[in-house]
Amino acid sequence: MDLRQLRYFITIVHEKSYSKAAKILHISQPSLSNAIMKLEKEVSFQLLERNTRGLELTEAGGIFYTRSVDLLRRFNNMQVELEEMKQVGSGTISIGSIESFKFWFPKIIRNFKILYPNIHIKVKEVLGEEKVIDFLNQYNGHFTITNQPINNDEIMSIPLYNEKFILLVHKDDDLNEKGSITFQDLAGKELIISTTGFQTRDDILKAFKEENVNPNIFYEIERLETACSLVEEGLGVTILPESYIKSAVTPNTVIRAIDTNVLERTVYLAYLKDRYLSPAVCKLVEEIRSFFKM
Amino acid sequence: MDLRQLRYFITIVHEKSYSKAAKILHISQPSLSNAIMKLEKEVSFQLLERNTRGLELTEAGGIFYTRSVDLLRRFNNMQVELEEMKQVGSGTISIGSIESFKFWFPKIIRNFKILYPNIHIKVKEVLGEEKVIDFLNQYNGHFTITNQPINNDEIMSIPLYNEKFILLVHKDDDLNEKGSITFQDLAGKELIISTTGFQTRDDILKAFKEENVNPNIFYEIERLETACSLVEEGLGVTILPESYIKSAVTPNTVIRAIDTNVLERTVYLAYLKDRYLSPAVCKLVEEIRSFFKM
DNA sequence: ATATATCCATAGTTTAAAACTATAGAAAGG
DNA sequence: CCTTTCTATAGTTTTAAACTATGGATATAT
Known part of the structure; x- marks a missing residue:
């Protein structure tokens, strides 16, 4: 048994066809038939049920x-690592991140570019724990910034x-008259909030719960920019991470603090413990950490 | 790059010699030289430093x-699983366990033997978290009983x-006169206890700490049987899990309860979440669980 | 109903690569 | 200085993975 056979087997399962798989693998169909037959003989199990039109995995085949x-x-991950070990000082650093990353990362990147001028940086939005784990495990990125x-x-x-x-409220909103805003003041307000699955939503709803206020969710959005636009149009109020202050400020909206201590989030940097990371990646992680230590 | 090459490489690293490794792998030395050279060419790294007398791993080689x-x-684990899937109803079940396993396991095994008469059971003592993790990860056993x-x-x-x-105290010990024994009574006593690294030791010392008593450790032992013998000889007192009661009772020792609620341990059954376990193993685990549910 | 296309299996052949033997060259030990 | 031990090189054999050609089975189209 070798990895070649596993690769073949996997491709067949994906394609549900020997001939299609053979094309993808750039080998002839009989070669593929042969390889799988040898594999089945070796493990002494039928892995695939070839019935009329279409294939099915057997139970053993599934495992x-x-x-x-x-x-x-x-x-494959090992090969990626080896590839990265070759290109010391060049190559690409891939980062998965939450939206607010963009507010502080440029400040760090300027310095870093001087040290590693040939490094290319790629950022992809990766939200939610499961997505983060998958992103790292699949070696899609070197590390992630997550909330x-x-x-x-x-x-x-x-x-x-x-x-x-x-x-964030519209400038004509009556909340704007109040000196101090508490969660109780938000009870009746039409709230704009992230859709299910986003951590900011959970953070905010948890705070409502802790303050014993029932949120009046009016609109669910995917991107926080959308929330800002809706507020701008006077369609409701929204709650944003602090780092959005600069980008959220527009002629018709006003930023207000909420008088509470339950509404806070922590932003983390996450990476695979036992992946080899190039000196450039380590340096970048170090830069990010020291940026926030001050 | 294929697994064959990895296997060759690993054997060379273990043997620190091409020729020795070739013998173990049952191939000729030039074949091995050739295989490694091809591997190094493919990853474009020197993996081994062949200097006069003896080999050394390069940095890349180490990773x-x-x-x-x-x-x-x-x-290899995958192959073990496949092998086990073949021998349904026969084969061996390997269990890692703590000492006290032997007190209750025979009661369960009798029933199990009727259901699966051809299954062989192998028990190995596996103590300490690290050892348990390793034991399971290396597929040395199907599950472990741990404290x-x-x-x-x-x-x-x-x-x-x-x-x-x-x-457990000697029959002539003055503690034997007392109606109720507390941790304070143990302060002056010469204590026989497991050596560092055993969970029973940690459990007992934690209890001493919680009761604010300084233990007077007199003798450190590896096997609890040794502790019993030492008590028998009147050399001190020891603290044992309840299940040892029957085996510990000898003419010159007496079992006493300690008046406390901090001295307790939980015994767990641990197994790898995503390992395939044969029906026989599942049944045995089920039997064990239901035995203790009553 | 018959033709046609699709799909996997079988047979035989070619080609690639992994093994082998024999041997050379370097370095350490007696 | 000779012997031993070790890895590398050269050339050959053997294994096995690829190929082409083709057959039989089944579903879809005419």
Whole structure:
């Protein structure tokens, strides 16, 4: 049994066809037939049920498939690492991040570019714990900036900074008259909030719960920019992480603090504990950490 | 790059010699030289430093070695699983366990033998969290009985039962006169206890701490049987898990309860979450769980 | 109903690569 | 200085993975 056979097997399962898989693998169909037959003989199990039109995995085949995918992923990851070890000082650093990353990252990147002028940086939005774990495990990126601690043995989460949430209201909103705004004042307000699955939503709803106020959710959005626009149009109020202050400020909206101490989030940097990271990546992580230590 | 090359590379690293490794691998030395040269060419790194008398890993080689070992372990584990899927109803079940396992396991095994008469059971003593994790990860056993929860994402720990610790004293000991024994009474006593690294030691010392008593450790032992013998000889007192009651009772020793509620341990059953376990193993685990549910 | 296309299996052949043997060259030990 | 030990090189054999050609089965179209 070797990895070649596993790769073949996996491709067949994906394509549900020998001939299609053979094309993708750039080999002839009989070669593929042969390889799988040898594999089945070796493990002494039928892995695939070839019935009229279409293939199906047997029970053993299903287990075998799961293991094979995991094994091949690890093998590919090893090759990625080796590739990265070659290109010292050049190559690409891939980062997964939350939206607010853009507010502070440019300040760090300027310095870093002087040290490593040939490094290319790629940023992808990665939200939610599961997505973060997958992003790192698949070696899609070297590290992520996330707004929740990642609960996984193979992943290290380092807290970077805490930030409060602030309230964004239309300039004509009556809340604007009040000196101090509490959660009770938000009870009747039409609230604009992230859709389910986003951590900011959970953070905010948890705060409502802790303050014993029922949120009146009016509109659910995916991007916080949308929330800002809606407030601008006078369609409701929204709650944003502090770092959005600069970008949220427009002629018709006003930023207000909420008088509470339950509305705060921590932003983390997460990476795989036992992945080899190039000196450039380590340096960048170090820069980010020291930026927030001050 | 294929697993064959990784296997070759690993063997060379272990043997620190091409020719020795070639013998172990049952191939000729030039074949091995050739394989490694091709590997090095492919990854474009020198992996081994062949200097006069003896080999050394390069830095890249070291990282490569770690990954290779992990990959090969997983590959071998997959083959073990396949092998086990073949022998349904026969084969061997391997269990790692703490000492006190022997007190209750025979009661369960009798029933199990009727259901699966062809299954062979192998028990090995596996103590300490690290050893348990390793034992499971290396596929040395199907599950373990342990006296501490295993803190690992890939391992499931199920609590089986709680048991109190009891005090074993010599029949002439003055503690024997007392109606109720507290931790304060143990302050001056010469204590026989497990050596560092055993969970029973930690459990007992934690209780001393919580009761604000300084233990007077007189003798450190590896096996609890040794502790019993020492008490028998009148050399001190010891604290044992309850399940030892029957085996500890000898003419010259007396079992006493300690009046406290901080001296207790939980025994767990731990297994790898995503390992395939044969129906026989599942049944045995089920039997154990239901035995303690009553 | 018959033709056609699609799909996997089988047979035989070619080609690539992993093994082998024999041997050379370097370095350490007696 | 000779012997031993070790890895590398050269050339050959053997293994096995690829190929082409083709057959039989089944579903879809005419």
